[in-house]
Amino acid sequence: MRGLLFIVVVALGLTSVGCNQGPAKAPVIGEAFAGPITLNIRQEISLKSPTVATVKHGDRLAILQIRRRFTRVRVAGGAEGWCDGEKLLTPEQMDRLQATNEVAAKLPSQGQAMVYDVLNIHTEPNRQAPSFHQLKENERVEIIGHRLAARIPFKAAVTKQFAAPSATPAPKKRATRRDKEKAKDDGIDRPPMPRPPGPPANWLEISRRIEPEIDETKPTRLPPPPSKEPAKPEPDAVRMEDWSLVRSVEGRAGWVLTRALTMTIPDDVAQYAEGHRITSWFPLGEVTAEDGAVKKHYLWTTIPRGGREFEFDGLRVFIFNARRKRYETAFRLREVKGFYPSAVHPVEVTSGKKTYNVTGFSVVLETPDGQLERRTYAFEGYRVRLLTTSPWERLADPFDIKATRITKPFDPNADKEKTIWERVKEKMPFFGQS
Numbered sequence: 001m002r003g004l005l006f007i008v009v010v011a012l013g014l015t016s017v018g019c020n021q022g023p024a025k026a027p028v029i030g031e032a033f034a035g036p037i038t039l040n041i042r043q044e045i046s047l048k049s050p051t052v053a054t055v056k057h058g059d060r061l062a063i064l065q066i067r068r069r070f071t072r073v074r075v076a077g078g079a080e081g082w083c084d085g086e087k088l089l090t091p092e093q094m095d096r097l098q099a100t101n102e103v104a105a106k107l108p109s110q111g112q113a114m115v116y117d118v119l120n121i122h123t124e125p126n127r128q129a130p131s132f133h134q135l136k137e138n139e140r141v142e143i144i145g146h147r148l149a150a151r152i153p154f155k156a157a158v159t160k161q162f163a164a165p166s167a168t169p170a171p172k173k174r175a176t177r178r179d180k181e182k183a184k185d186d187g188i189d190r191p192p193m194p195r196p197p198g199p200p201a202n203w204l205e206i207s208r209r210i211e212p213e214i215d216e217t218k219p220t221r222l223p224p225p226p227s228k229e230p231a232k233p234e235p236d237a238v239r240m241e242d243w244s245l246v247r248s249v250e251g252r253a254g255w256v257l258t259r260a261l262t263m264t265i266p267d268d269v270a271q272y273a274e275g276h277r278i279t280s281w282f283p284l285g286e287v288t289a290e291d292g293a294v295k296k297h298y299l300w301t302t303i304p305r306g307g308r309e310f311e312f313d314g315l316r317v318f319i320f321n322a323r324r325k326r327y328e329t330a331f332r333l334r335e336v337k338g339f340y341p342s343a344v345h346p347v348e349v350t351s352g353k354k355t356y357n358v359t360g361f362s363v364v365l366e367t368p369d370g371q372l373e374r375r376t377y378a379f380e381g382y383r384v385r386l387l388t389t390s391p392w393e394r395l396a397d398p399f400d401i402k403a404t405r406i407t408k409p410f411d412p413n414a415d416k417e418k419t420i421w422e423r424v425k426e427k428m429p430f431f432g433q434s
Contacts, residue, residue, distance in 0.1 A: 025074075026064045026065065026072075026074075026080070027064070028062045028063065028064060028074070029063050029064065029065075029066075030062075030063040031060060031061065031062055031063060031091065032060075032061050032063055032071070032073070032088040032089060032090060032091075033058055033059065033060055033061065033088065033089045033090075033091070033093075033094045034055045034056060034057055034058060034059045034061060034087070034088065034089075035057065035087045035088055035089045035123060035129075035130025035131075035132060036057060036087050036130050036131055036132060037056065037057050037131070037132060037133065037134060038054055038055070038056055038057075039054070039055050039056075039057075039083055039087055040053075040054055040083070041053040041054065041055065041073060041075060041079065041080075041081035041082070041083050042081050042082050042083065043081050043082070044081075044082060045067065045070050045082045049082070051081075052079045052080070052081040053075045053077065053079040053081060055075055057132045057133075058094070058132075059075070059076065060076065061073040061074065061075060061088065062074040064080065066085065069084065069085050069086060070082050070083070070084060070085055071083055071084075071085035071088060073088075086128060086130070086154060086155075087130050088130075089123065089130060093123065097123055097132070097254075100253050100254070101251060101252065101253050103253075104144055104245070104247050104251075104253030105247075105251060105253075107144040107145070107247070107341070108144070108341045108343050109142040109143065109144060109247070110142075110143045110144060110145075110279070110280035110340055110341060110342060111142070111143055111263055111264075111265070111278075111279075111280045111281040111282065111300075112140055112141070112142055112143075112263070112264045113140065113141055113142075113143055113244075113246070113261040113262060113263050113264060114138060114139065114140045114141075114261070114262055114264050115135050115136075115137065115138070115139055115141075115256075115260060115261060115262070116137065116138065116262065117137055117260075118134060118135065118136060118137060119134070119135040119256055119257075119260050120133070120134050120135075120256070121133040121134070121135065121246065121248070121252060121254035121255065121256055122254055122255045122256070123254060123255070124154070124255060125147050125149035125241075125243035125255040126149065126152075126154040126255075127151070127154070127257075128153065128154035129154050129255075131254075132252070132254065133248060133250075133252045133254060135248065135256070139248075139249070140249070140264060141246040141247060141248050141249075141256075141261075142246065142247045143244050143245070143246055143261070143280065144245050144246065144247055144253070144340075145244065145245030145340060146242065146243070146244055146245065146258070146279070146311050146340060147242075147243045147244075147245070147255070148240050148241070148242060148243075148307065148308070148309055149240065149241055149243050150238045150239070150240055150241075151238070151239040151240070151241050152238065240307050241257065241258075241306075242257070242258035242259065242306040242307065243255045243256065243257060243258060244256055244257075244258045244261060246261075258277075258306065259306070263278045263281055265278060265281045265298065265300065268327060269298050269300075269318055269327055272316075272318070272327070272329075273302060275304075276302040276303060276304050276314070277302060277303050277304075277305070277306065278300050278301070278302050279301050279302060279303055279311050279312045280300065280301045280311070280312070280340070280342050281298060281299065281300040281301075282298065282299045282300075282342070282343075282344040282361065283296045283297070283298055283299075283344075284296070284297040284298060284299050284317065284344060284359055284361070284379050285297045285359055285379070287319075287320055287322055288322070289320070289322045289325060290322060290323075290325070295320035295322070296320070297317070297318060297319045297320060297330075297379075298317070298318045298327075299315070299316070299317050299318075299342075299344065299361055300315075300316055300318070301314065301315050301316075301338060301342060301363070302314045302316070310337040310338060310339055310366070311338055311339050311340050312336075312338040313334070313335060313336055313337060313338065314332070314333060314334050314335075314336070315331075315332065315333040315336070315338065315363060316329060316331070316332045316333075317329070317330045317331040317332070317379065317384055318330070319382050330382050330383070330384055331377075331384035336365050336366070337365065337366040338363055338364060338365050338366075339364045339365075339366070339372065340364070341364070342361065342362065342363045342364070343361065343362050344359065344360070344361045345360060345361070345362070346358065346359060346360060347359075347360030347376060347378050347387060349378050349380065349387070358378050358379065358380050359378075359379045360376060360377055360378045360379060360387065361376075361377055361379065362374055362375065362376045362377070363375055363377075364392050371391065372391070372392040372393070373389050373390065373391055373392055374389065374390050374391075374392045375388075375389050376388045376389075376390075
């Protein structure tokens with residue numbers, strides 16, 4: 001009886017072990033992260049295939065197979081399925097996206113904007129790039145950067161990194177007559193081919209052109225001019241689009257189409273844009289009107305149309321005239337090439353022997369020789385005057401989020417106006433020493 005019980009237990013154990021083994025899992029060839037807000041993992045490549053799992057942005061996935069633009073992945077729970085490879089991010093892209101959020105938290109805002117419809121925030125300035133966040137209607141964001149990008153198909157880095165080389169065989173070369181003759185060679189020595197016949201003896205006379213006889217008594221009719229065919233249109237150039245790097249209320253930073261944003265500067269100031277696009281705006285101060293309403297002074301930058309490497313070509317300072325109850329222009333720059341970042345900050349000015357702080361602003365402009373310089377202005381009451389100019393470094397890749405010119409913060413005291421006593425001590429360091 002005991003022997004029979006022992007045999008039954010061993011048989012059940014072997015059966016359970018055999019059932020638990022199951023099919024072997026596919027080997028992992030790499031890892032990726034989910035790019036969109038939510039990503040469906042389907043059982044097969046077809047979009048009608050049932051969903052086996054749903055992952056969120058940033059979830060880690062194991063790559064098992066690449067088939068053109070589709071990728072077979074394994075989620076954390078063990079489920080395996082297919083998804084669009086263009087919606088996945090490599091570990092390097094995920095690190096860069098996290099670094100973007102960290103750097104974006106320190107970037108100066110170039111103004112607040114809003115969206116009138118649902119808008120996706122993309123990881124790259126491309127319409128087909130993964131969108132990891134969605135802005136709601138009337139939601140506001142801060143603009144912190146700009147980039148001019150070509151409208152080209154987006155190629156996912158995951159597909160390029162793990163895709164297998166094409167196995168399509170090369171087309172066979174068409175066999176020529178000589179190849180066929182060589183194939184039929186039976187090893188018998190045959191006489192050489194005869195020489196081709198030469199040209200006829202009167203080949204010069206035959207080749208002469210017979211000119212028609214011209215009757216001088218009849219008027220000569222000129223042949224009609226050749227018809228001018230319309231020039232063929234040149235192939236369409238690559239279309240460029242303006243993208244803005246924005247920071248949402250939650251602190252997420254990414255790229256959106258610039259034309260989908262509307263600056264939130266008040267309408268009584270925006271009406272003076274004259275059809276130009278407002279690229280940045282800042283409040284400079286405030287004044288109380290006669291009716292008790294508080295009105296602000298503003299600084300803005302504009303550009304007539306998009307598709308430019310620079311961010312603005314005009315600058316304007318608006319002040320509110322409390323007596324006339326309207327906005328008026330206090331300062332204006334035209335036909336310049338300006339770049340981000342612009343900033344409003346306090347500056348030190350000296351009047352006589354007194355030094356005090358007033359509101360100021362700084363902009364980055366291009367000089368006639370192609371260099372960049374930072375100009376700092378002081379805004380005193382209703383008057384704007386230039387304080388200092390200093391060179392501004394242009395980096396090799398201005399759009400690299402890890403080393404971009406917009407990450408360089410403004411130091412309000414770096415180029416502050418020096419007093420006469422400080423200038424004398426710089427010229428004559430021995431002066432004033434005890």
